[in-house]
Amino acid sequence: MTAKRECKGKVTEETRYFISSLDATDPKRLGQIVRAHWGIENNLHWVLDYAFDEDKQRARIGNSDxxxxxVRHIALNLLKAEKTSKVGIKTKRLKAGWNETYLLKILLGTS
Structure with a gap:
């Protein structure tokens, strides 16, 4: 798959290779599947970085990273499961830090 990227007026192009068990007889469909997969991955990364500032985490000793x-993925899943508060993940995380009752609601999965 060839990918083009434009950043600050400069266009770069690179070839990406994928290993898959999917049928490769329809390259257009395969490209759609790959892009959909990476769209999900990029969205997850964005949420983790925005809500948890993941890119600034510096845990590097042993398996700490x-x-x-x-732990962040578990927290994200718990926050997503909490449906009573109609706000974003970052706001839910902050609210849980300020309000122990709300934190328990998230941790116990109660309404």
């Missing part, structure tokens, strides 16, 4: 990534 992987462990903290798991």
């Amino acid at each position: 992987a462990n903290m990534a798991i």
